[in-house]
Structures are given as C-alpha cells and as structure tokens.
Amino acid sequence: MGADHRVLVGYASKNGSTAQIAEWIGARLRERGLEVEVRAVRGTLDCSYYTAVVLGSGLYERRWLRDAVRFVRRHRHELLRVPVWLFSSGPLDGAAGARAIPPVERVARLAERVDSAEHVTFGGRLAEGAGGLVARQLLAQGKGGDFRDRDRIVRWADHIADELLAGADTPPARV
Template identity: 60%
Template sequence: MTVQRVLIAYGTKNGSTAEIAEWIAEELREQGVEADVRSAANARDLTPYDAVVLGAGLYAGRWQRDAAGFARRHRQALTHLPVWLFSSGPLDASAMERDIPAARGVARTVTRLDARDHVTFGGRLGEGAQGFIARQILKQGKGGDFRDREQIRTWAHGIATELTRAAEPAHRG
C-alpha cells in the first residue's frame, strides 16, 4: 500500500484554526497517513502531496484571507487533487449541535475546487485575541472555546479512511 501524503493548510488570526489543523494531522498520522501542517500564507508547492485539507477561521462570514488567497493561487493544482475544506468560527455550541452550511464565499470555493467535503467547526476566542471586533466580543463576555475535538478527529478519520482506501491496490479474484 502506498502511504498518502496530505498538506493541511490553514488561515488563522488568533491560532485556533492552526490548532484544529494540528488535531486533524494527529488523526491522519494515527491512521497511517503522512500529514504536513502549514500556514496557508507559507504553503507554496503542492507537488509532494496526494491530497489537501484547507481550513480557515470565519470572520464576518468570510474566510481568513491567507486561506482564501491559497485557494485562489493554487486553484489549478487543487482541482486535480482530493480536497477537503473546513471553517472554524461559531462562538457558541451550534457547530456541535448541527451541520452549519458553508458561508457563501466558502461555498463557492467548495464548488470551484470540487471539494470532497466541507465542515464548520466551533471556534475559540480567548484573552489576548487580536482585532477590534474580537476584543469587543470578549468585553461582552461572549468568548470561549467551542471546538469539539472529538468531532474534528472523527471528520479527519473519515478523510484518512477515504485516502487509505484509494491507495489500496485492486484485488484480483
């Protein structure tokens, strides 16, 4: 069986989405898939990879700009690879309670890249967050960590299953 190599690229302002990317990588590695985690701003060459997972924090219904730029810059290459997308953002339990559809711009990216899947995970906003709006949300007492690590690992496990199944040689009978 050929080991699959996956790039997990992310766009984040305050680090929450980067942690989600690391959790995804941990699960993929546990399932025998090689996984590299890179900031979308620093991920340049896709040729070593068999698949890409791209995620971003949502801000005012839009993906963080590094991830959106990555999707635009690498659109041609991404259309020839299996791609999974994720968003992080809701600062409440909604992402744990139900599927949240992709924001409009993200939905266009899903279509343009013919992504295998998109999921929205809860977000995290804690003390020291950057940005005026983030500080206002914290002042109102609406911060917190709404990420569900088990939900994230389960989603990543599904990706690993799909990739390892695709890498298995066909059996002759």
C-alpha cells in the same frame, strides 16, 4: 498503502485556534499511517508534492481569512487534481455541534472551484489576547470561550483517513 499519500493540512488562522484544529487533524492522520504536513498557507507554496489536501480557515465577518482564499485561487489547478476537504472554524456557541452548518456563501463558491468533496464547520474559540477591537468588545460582553469539539474534529480526520486508505490501491496521480 496509506503511506503512498502525502497530505497537506493547510490553514489560515488569526488567533491560533484554527491552527490547533489543523494540528489535531494532522496528528490523527499521522496516527492512521499517512504522511502529513501541517502548515499555514501563507505566501507561495509548492503543492505539487501532495496527493490530498485538507484546508481550513477561521471565519471573520462571514469570510475566510485572506491567506486561505488566496491559496485556493493560486492553486486551483493543482487542487483540482487531488481530493480536497475544507473546514471553517467560527461559531462561538454550541451551534456547530447541534447541526451541520453549511459553508458561508464565499466559501461555498471556493469549494465549487476546487471541486471539494466536503466542507464542515467546527465551533471556534475566542480567548483573551485575541487581536482587534471587535474581539475585545465580544470578550468584554462575555462572548468568549472555546467551542471546538476535539472529538468531532478527530472523527472527521478519521473519516478522511478512511476515504484515503480505501482508495489506496489507486492513489491519486502525482501532480
């Protein structure tokens, strides 16, 4: 039974677009009958309640945001006990839709540390109001835009739901 699962969709987001991706994923998982919490992985968080984790961050200078990296480091042992799916959001062009983009090196290492089954890269968004000098420069150069593909994101959420529900007869042990 899907309702046996309690899924954390955690995210780190500087300018809000990764937060929205997490909400889209969470909404789809809920539609599929799973119990879901979508939340920023800031500060300390009791992970012991969750039986599966989806975690994502916006990419900045080829890194995840600090909150997401810290979350993985702090909760490594809890994460090793549950299925973990990771996503990055970044490319400000059509690249993420055209081919599978592997995780940046640091994120690949994090994925290994928590034995994550899967990582995907989604396109990002850079919009007016984004904080920081580089963001403003990129916008001034016309490099802004929204390159997130909601259909693809929802399809990925469906795939996660499929996996969780397929294994539903033997849900992961509560940690």
